[in-house]
Amino acid sequence: MGAALALFDEQGYDETTVADIAARAGLTRRTFFRYFPDKREVLFSGAEHLEQVFAEAVKQAPEAASPMQALRAGLCAAGDVFAGVHPYARVRARVIAANPELQERELIKLERLASKVAEALEGRQATPRLALLTADIGVRVFHRAFAEWVANGDPDALGPMTARMLDELGELWDT
Amino acid sequence: MGAALALFDEQGYDETTVADIAARAGLTRRTFFRYFPDKREVLFSGAEHLEQVFAEAVKQAPEAASPMQALRAGLCAAGDVFAGVHPYARVRARVIAANPELQERELIKLERLASKVAEALEGRQATPRLALLTADIGVRVFHRAFAEWVANGDPDALGPMTARMLDELGELWDT
DNA sequence: AAGGTGATGTCATTGTGTGACGTCATTACT
DNA sequence: AGTAATGACGTCACACAATGACATCACCTT
Numbered sequence: 001m002g003a004a005l006a007l008f009d010e011q012g013y014d015e016t017t018v019a020d021i022a023a024r025a026g027l028t029r030r031t032f033f034r035y036f037p038d039k040r041e042v043l044f045s046g047a048e049h050l051e052q053v054f055a056e057a058v059k060q061a062p063e064a065a066s067p068m069q070a071l072r073a074g075l076c077a078a079g080d081v082f083a084g085v086h087p088y089a090r091v092r093a094r095v096i097a098a099n100p101e102l103q104e105r106e107l108i109k110l111e112r113l114a115s116k117v118a119e120a121l122e123g124r125q126a127t128p129r130l131a132l133l134t135a136d137i138g139v140r141v142f143h144r145a146f147a148e149w150v151a152n153g154d155p156d157a158l159g160p161m162t163a164r165m166l167d168e169l170g171e172l173w174d175t
Numbered sequence: 176m177g178a179a180l181a182l183f184d185e186q187g188y189d190e191t192t193v194a195d196i197a198a199r200a201g202l203t204r205r206t207f208f209r210y211f212p213d214k215r216e217v218l219f220s221g222a223e224h225l226e227q228v229f230a231e232a233v234k235q236a237p238e239a240a241s242p243m244q245a246l247r248a249g250l251c252a253a254g255d256v257f258a259g260v261h262p263y264a265r266v267r268a269r270v271i272a273a274n275p276e277l278q279e280r281e282l283i284k285l286e287r288l289a290s291k292v293a294e295a296l297e298g299r300q301a302t303p304r305l306a307l308l309t310a311d312i313g314v315r316v317f318h319r320a321f322a323e324w325v326a327n328g329d330p331d332a333l334g335p336m337t338a339r340m341l342d343e344l345g346e347l348w349d350t
Numbered sequence: 351a352a353g354g355t356g357a358t359g360t361c362a363t364t365g366t367g368t369g370a371c372g373t374c375a376t377t378a379c380t
Numbered sequence: 381a382g383t384a385a386t387g388a389c390g391t392c393a394c395a396c397a398a399t400g401a402c403a404t405c406a407c408c409t410t
Contacts, residue, residue, distance in 0.1 A: 017395090028360085029397090030360075031358055037398090066350035067347060103283055104280060108279045136318075140315050144307060144308055169312060172243050172309060192365065194365085202390095205392095208366090209389080213367070
């Protein structure tokens with residue numbers, strides 16, 4: 001809902017009531033809660049799509065690919081999802097950064113994403129233990145790369161930024 | 176507050192009101208909110224202590240240690256914090272697992288922990304970029320190892336379990 | 351045209367979180 | 381000792397989120 005994002009950005013999240021959002025969108029409070037289970041959820045409507053793309057790319061990776069290689073494929077696909085929405089992502093990130101409640105919601109979305117990816121990895125060769133670990137770490141790398149991308153990255157290069165960060169992470173063990 | 180944990184375990188988190196908790200503890204609703212900023216926070220009172228121990232261990236690691244080695248030191252110290260509380264941790268984990276709101280809070284606590292650890296790593300040799308990444312990944316490894324420890328681990332071996340998982344993660348790049 | 355179906359609005363209720371304010375006990379200062 | 385300051389706790393009142401029950405209206409199907 002664009003109305004909500006605009007209001008959050010203009011006057012802050014806490015200062016914006018659901019009634020405000022509904023009013024600007026030409027709705028009632030009650031109706032708002034039919035579209036979104038709660039106030040925060042407005043900012044996370046694309047989450048399922050991301051989950052789906054990421055997990056699908058992991059599943060579609062070549063048969064011979066290792067978990068890490070499958071993960072990399074997923075990360076690149078996930079990066080593509082955000083093509084063209086860099087400006088929107090900036091505003092959204094600013095709003096979220098300003099509010100702990102929203103950060104909480106963001107984090108649990110990541111957790112859900114990780115569990116979907118773990119599922120996809122299990123559908124290949126990985127043991128549950130390592131699938132969970134690999135997925136979790138992959139998603140966190142995505143999260144950090146996303147933060148850098150929003151802050152100062154090339155709008156069209158989220159995927160590459162993520163892949164690079166994954167490499168850098170692997171090198172941390174070589175000391 | 177033990178009263179809260181007991182009630183959450185007996186009747187569920189949502190079914191337990193702040194008034195219930197306060198009553199059992201011999202307090203008022205208003206007083207409860209003087210001790211805890213919100214209802215969830217009851218279950219996260221030890222968080223600052225963990226942050227402090229973890230970060231301190233990272234700072235105290237030998238001068239020559241790499242970021243990864245300093246991280247490992249922090250993880251072991253963090254493991255020691257939970258010596259003797261395995262049974263309590265089980266109940267707590269069960270309550271949290273049953274409620275998304277609590278999971279959200281747990282995740283943001285981890286995020287705070289990661290940022291403290293990142294700070295500690297920056298106090299050594301690491302660049303901000305890699306400090307954030309290393310800390311984040313370290314904390315996630317801790318989180319996953321903790322989950323396994325709660326589910327079926329040796330009550331006295333959280334630290335070793337965590338260290339082992341960190342090794343396994345590093346090996347994922349070797350394929 | 352009648353009836354069903356879905357989208358939206360109205361109303362009422364519960365519970366969280368917070369501000370304003372009062373009371374009481376303890377400590378500190380003269 | 382007497383009194384002022386401080387802090388812990390309670391009472392009251394309120395805004396808002398969230399949700400269930402029910403009404404209304406538009407539109408589609410036959």
